[in-house]
Amino acid sequence: MKYVLLFVGTMEDQKRFENLPPEQLAAGMKAAEQWFEEYSRSGKIVGGEQLKGPETATTVRFSEGRAIVTDGPFIESKEIIGGFAVVQVKDLDEALEMAKAWPAGPVEVWPAVER
């Protein structure tokens, strides 16, 4: 079954991460890369990306049949999505195991619609 793991956090988390001393920042990045590598090797990760900051996001929505383009993410909250991974595993417990191993903050686990 396919799940999407969303790597979430607050704006404060993001800023704190960005302002880490360079060696700590590098160590954090390396841990996340290792996580991706390890699970890609075992075939559990079928896709995923790290996202740039919310200040770079743009939202398109429709109002009265017209596309409206606005600055920023759709959800106006303090929480942001830093990245995501699409995983193919047996069941929720296996997806949760991966989420628990993620080295960089909270993870939302969403089951994907199977077609």
Place this chain on the structure above:
Amino acid sequence: MFREEAAKLTGAMVRLIGNFDIAEEVVQDSLLAALENWPVHGIPDNPGAWLMTAARRRAIDVLRRDQRYAEKVALLERSIVPSDPAEADDRLRLIFTCCHPALAQEAQVALTLRAVAGFTTQEIAAAFLVSETTMAQRIVRAKRKIVEANIPYRVPEGPDLIPRVDAVLAVLYLMFNEGYLSRGPQVASRRDLAEDAMWLTSLVARLLPDQAEVLGLIVLMRLHLARSRARFDADGEIVLLPDQDRTLWDSAAIAQAVEVLDRATSLASPGPYQQQAAIAAVHSEARTWQETDWAQIVALYDTLLRITDTPVIRLNRAVAVSHVAGPRVALGEVNDLAISLGGYHLFHATRAELLDELGETALAREARQRALELCQNPAERSLLERKLRR
């Protein structure tokens, strides 16, 4: 098939109850229950076992109304533990699925009652004081999540098992408390949550015989149930610990429970259930209210607070403190909990008792009135109303 099962069942029930009339009555009732239930929920995998469980429960309900059958009730309660290991395994898998941490705790409880203990949605709604619609939605949503998110139907293995046990114990303890508090004649016809919770806990104990906290929870439940006959008087009114007729306590069951607690303690893995069981044991072993070892109870509460510090535990500790250091000291400690427990009826009821002891009748009355406004349990309400009328 029904007739064949009925004969087998009646035979078994007569053996257990020793009274043919009652045996036949409960078997008829369980067949009726099957006629209502099976067309809706489908025929269970093991119809004989389903009927047997239904008949035993019905027998417990019927016999409990009659004090003369106390021994038989105890026998039936013991025999509820399924003899078929496959059925016990099924139940365990179900409990762990229903208590999966991906489900909200209120959904875990509801689902466990529905799927594992076989309660109707209506019964669960009544136990948790919500409408049947709300409860039905809660259960449907939880079931849907199990399917949609693919929550596995299994008992976790190896290192994954222990972290999952806490959630299961928490649900079973909630279930027990709900059943224990609402015990009493006005709900005597309802199946007993408390006994089901204890049975399910014993299944978990069979899976994890060396987990001290599982044993601790079983002891805690046993100590409460061993004293439950003294909790209501002939008119069905609640009787508080100081006024209970302690000769009604089941001293053999208490002694057995304390033995299990010693075994749990010897595993050297302390936890909140063992600690609460130890407190219940001190109460259970006191021959009179006056002989209660309050200093030891306060000490046990202090240890419990170091393991898990909650306002409700602090409130209970304050009651023990009042017997050691007097009501004024205790009232000070209780008042400190006002912010976190202002919406809890027992906070106000405890204040009322302490204020009474200090001769502050008007303030006590006010506090008791507030407790009554917040209390929804019928037996507890009746107790508060009686005290207000005094």
